[in-house]
Amino acid sequence: MNEREVIIKLDDVYYRYPRAEEYVIKGLDLKIYKGEFVAIMGENGAGKTTLCQLLSGIIPQSQGGKMLGNVTVCGLDTQDHELAILTQKIGIVLEDPETQLFTTSVLNEVAFGAENIEMDPDLILETAKWALDVVTLNGYEKRHPTMLSGGQKQRVAIASAIMMRPEVLVLDEPTSQLDPIGTVEVFETVRRLKDEYNMTIVTATHQSEAIARFADRVIVLHQGAILADGTPAEVFSNKEVVAKAFLTVPQVSGLFIALQDCGVNLGKFPILLEDGIEMLQKAAVKGEQTHE
Ligand code: ADP
Numbered sequence: 018m019n020e021r022e023v024i025i026k027l028d029d030v031y032y033r034y035p036r037a038e039e040y041v042i043k044g045l046d047l048k049i050y051k052g053e054f055v056a057i058m059g060e061n062g063a064g065k066t067t068l069c070q071l072l073s074g075i076i077p078q079s080q081g082g083k084m085l086g087n088v089t090v091c092g093l094d095t096q097d098h099e100l101a102i103l104t105q106k107i108g109i110v111l112e113d114p115e116t117q118l119f120t121t122s123v124l125n126e127v128a129f130g131a132e133n134i135e136m137d138p139d140l141i142l143e144t145a146k147w148a149l150d151v152v153t154l155n156g157y158e159k160r161h162p163t164m165l166s167g168g169q170k171q172r173v174a175i176a177s178a179i180m181m182r183p184e185v186l187v188l189d190e191p192t193s194q195l196d197p198i199g200t201v202e203v204f205e206t207v208r209r210l211k212d213e214y215n216m217t218i219v220t221a222t223h224q225s226e227a228i229a230r231f232a233d234r235v236i237v238l239h240q241g242a243i244l245a246d247g248t249p250a251e252v253f254s255n256k257e258v259v260a261k262a263f264l265t266v267p268q269v270s271g272l273f274i275a276l277q278d279c280g281v282n283l284g285k286f287p288i289l290l291e292d293g294i295e296m297l298q299k300a301a302v303k304g305e306q307t308h309e
Pocket of ligand 1: 060061066068
């Protein structure tokens with residue numbers, strides 16, 4: 018079997034903000050592999066945003082503060098390479114789409130970052146069209162960004178972030194301001210980047226339903242350290258982790274946890290609604306047969 022390629026590596030990373038006394042990231046050791054879709058979960062203040070900024074190099078380069086240990090992305094140590102170099106490898110999408118919109122048309126918006134680093138104009142246009150195609154916003158080039166829905170605005174932000182064709186896309190709670198439709202649009206877009214372009218996705222999020230459907234792996238942060246690291250099913254079925262990190266689990270998982278608590282154990286632990294329905298149907302048929 019081929020060794021999986023490590024694309025992000027954290028070695029004993031500690032970080033404290035300027036003028037703060039306490040480290041908010043405490044001894045993180047982590048490997049993320051090429052093409053993985055990783056969700057970062059944890060309660061508010063757990064360190065999710067700080068971790069996203071450490072991965073993109075914004076910490077410590079723009080934020081300052083005190084960092085110990087090393088973060089390596091695509092073989093580049095984030096402390097040794099300028100942000101302009103790092104953004105070619107790792108794109109970042111922030112929580113609030115409004116704060117990421119600067120221009121008067123979708124096309125200009127997507128091209129904006131690339132113009133700032135003096136990309137060839139023909140290449141900018143070609144790449145912007147590709148990026149808008151990836152986020153399924155072709156035809157929207159001339160629209161004013163403020164006229165878009167929340168989900169569309171975040172997809173414009175994703176298109177801007179992938180203009181450099183980065184290998185890694187980091188998203189910091191990208192759907193927290195969106196309605197359920199916008200949330201699914203964003204997760205489907207990001208999943209497509211993984212499936213079609215083998216992009217590595219790291220997203221901080223509380224959206225357990227979307228994680229259950231789209232993510233390969235969940236890393237749970239608690240007080241700046243890793244509390245759990247596993248598949249969505251492993252993490253959501255771990256009652257201690259769920260309670261300690263105040264995680265919301267998918268509704269269907271919550272139902273099965275409640276059933277277990279009443280002594281009804283149906284074997285497997287579903288995280289997707291359709292799997293839960295199938296298990297309940299089977300259990301119902303079995304129940305009918307035993308009563309015949
Ligand atoms: P999360 O994204 O999980 O809510 P954050 O990474 O935003 O967590 O915050 C982790 C900790 O760092 C919190 O205790 C928060 O108060 C602190 N923190 C975040 N930003 C700053 C800052 N700019 N200066 C000082 N402390 C900060």
